Amino acid sequence: MTSRPVTGPTVPGVVTAAPPLSFAGVTRSFGRSRAVDAVSLTAGPGVVGLLGPNGAGKSTLLRIAATVLAPDRGEVRLLGLDPSRPDERLEVRRRLGYLPQAPGLYPGFTPFDLVDYVAVLKEHTHAARRREEVRRVLVSVGLEDDMHRKIRRLSGGTRQRVALAAALLGDPDLLVLDEPATGLDPEQRLRLRSLLSQARTVVMATHHIAEVSSVCHEVHVVLGGRVHFSGPPAGLAALAAGRVWEDDRPDPRAVHSWLTPAGTHRHVGEPPAGAALVAPTLDDGYLLLTAEARR
Ligand SMILES: Nc1ncnc2c1ncn2[C@@H]1O[C@H](COP(=O)(O)OP(=O)(O)OP(=O)(O)O)[C@@H](O)[C@H]1O
Ligand SMILES: [Mg+2]
Numbered sequence: 001m002t003s004r005p006v007t008g009p010t011v012p013g014v015v016t017a018a019p020p021l022s023f024a025g026v027t028r029s030f031g032r033s034r035a036v037d038a039v040s041l042t043a044g045p046g047v048v049g050l051l052g053p054n055g056a057g058k059s060t061l062l063r064i065a066a067t068v069l070a071p072d073r074g075e076v077r078l079l080g081l082d083p084s085r086p087d088e089r090l091e092v093r094r095r096l097g098y099l100p101q102a103p104g105l106y107p108g109f110t111p112f113d114l115v116d117y118v119a120v121l122k123e124h125t126h127a128a129r130r131r132e133e134v135r136r137v138l139v140s141v142g143l144e145d146d147m148h149r150k151i152r153r154l155s156g157g158t159r160q161r162v163a164l165a166a167a168l169l170g171d172p173d174l175l176v177l178d179e180p181a182t183g184l185d186p187e188q189r190l191r192l193r194s195l196l197s198q199a200r201t202v203v204m205a206t207h208h209i210a211e212v213s214s215v216c217h218e219v220h221v222v223l224g225g226r227v228h229f230s231g232p233p234a235g236l237a238a239l240a241a242g243r244v245w246e247d248d249r250p251d252p253r254a255v256h257s258w259l260t261p262a263g264t265h266r267h268v269g270e271p272p273a274g275a276a277l278v279a280p281t282l283d284d285g286y287l288l289l290t291a292e293a294r295r
Contacts, residue, residue, distance in 0.1 A: 018080040019044045020174050020201035021065055026074035028060055035060040037225035038074070047202040049212040049233075051286060052222035058205035059101050059178050061222065065203055066098035066176045079173055094123065097172035099180055101205075103163035107152035111143050111162040114151065118166040137165040142191055157183035168195070177204040181211055209282050221286065223293045233282055240280035240288045245271045256291040 021043040028036040036057045050058045063069040064076060067083045079095055081088040105114060115134045124130040138147045141161040146154060151162060160183045167175060175196075181189050189211075196202050196215050206212060212219050213233045221229040221236065229236055246264045250257050254267035268288040271277060 018077060020079055021048075021203060022075075022077040023061075023064075024075040026061075026064060026071045026076060028064060028069065028071050034225050036064070036071070039222075039225070039227055040074075041220055041227055041230060043201055043203050043218070045201050046217045047196050047199070047204060047215045049216035049219040050203065050205040050222055051207075051209070051212060051219055052205075053290060056222040057225040058222050060225075062098075062176050062178050062203065062205055063100075065174075066096060066100075067092055068098070068100075092174075095170075095173040097167035097169065097175045099163055099167040099175075099177045101178040101182075103160075103166075105151050105159055105162060107150065109151055110148050111138055111151065111154075111165065112147040114162060115166050115169065119169050122169055124170065133169060137168045138162075140168060140195060141165045142188060157185060157188060160184060161188065164192070168199075171199075173200050175199050175202045175204075177202060179205055179207065181206060181208055209286060213282050221289055223290060228293055229285075229289055236285040236289070237280050237282045238285065240268055240284035242277060243271060243288060244268050244280045244284045245275035245277050247276065255295070256287045 019042040023042070024040045026036055026039045027034065039061060050061065052058050060069065064071055065078065067078070067089050070084065076083055078092045081092050083089040083092050109117070112134060115138060116130065119130045119134055124133060135147070138144065141164050143158070143161055143165060146158055151159060154162070164180055167177065181192055184192060193215050196204070216233060218231065219229070219233050219236055220227050229239070244266065246260070246266050248264060250265045251267050251272070253269065253272060255269035257265055257267040260266050268284050268291070
């Protein structure tokens with residue numbers, strides 16, 4: 001193997017392993033538009049979430065993390081390897097699973113054929129062991145009854161699970177998932193959560209804040225190609241501490257306000273004197289951060 005694991009001593013004499021994913025000053029533009037702007041972040045073992053509005057740059061970051069796209073500038077290390085070097089990129093790809101945001105699936109294939117095809121590409125050469133692995137990942141996403149039906153006959157959420165199964169092949173060291181919960185019913189979402197908690201390192205983009213609070217130990221909020229918050233989900237909620245209040249009427253002084261199902265108006269921003277403060281949630285922290293960034 002030609003890999004050069006990157007290690008660095010943090011305490012004299014003690015060598016610590018590099019994080020499974022590390023970006024330093026990563027920038028990527030499309031024409032004149034900068035989709036990812038000098039992003040630095042690391043992901044250790046566990047599930048790391050990327051939150052951010054449409055067009056924020058999450059998928060671009062994940063495509064770079066999946067070695068599908070190269071950055072224009074900056075340094076990327078995946079599993080301690082440098083994906084700009086062809087030999088190390090190959091090694092990363094062997095140990096990485098990727099679920100794109102819009103996975104293209106051959107409609108004439110069955111889930112079994114498709115995942116088997118991906119397994120061949122991932123160099124699972126021993127036929128019997130490969131078939132066993134293909135069955136294992138398909139069963140892990142609940143496709144035991146549908147694995148031999150044509151993909152064109154499957155529902156949207158079921159197709160999503162086929163692509164997820166392909167990403168799980170070989171129990172990857174690094175799992176890069178772009179909105180994995182899209183289209184999944186509540187039962188399948190719970191199944192996904194338990195799959196994620198068994199995986200080694202997962203970097204996942206999502207629009208579901210509930211997903212973040214239930215599975216992620218760390219979250220990065222991406223806005224306009226930059227990371228505006230990095231920390232535990234509770235830290236994101238804490239951004240809004242003392243800055244959330246409810247009232248019978250909308251308050252124009254709020255940075256953001258919305259009507260709750262209970263019929264009260266919830267506000268984030270600088271509360272007026274005497275406001276009825278309430279405990280902040282992750283949604284409040286996220287909305288406050290995004291609304292202030294837009295100002
Ligand atoms: N291949 C491409 N060519 C041109 N522009 C692109 C390309 N891919 C992404 N972009 C642009 O880069 C920016 C970031 O897009 P990206 O898909 O990374 O956002 P996102 O955060 O994943 O959004 P969403 O939540 O909608 O999935 C957008 O302005 C998008 O139009
Ligand atoms: Mg996206």
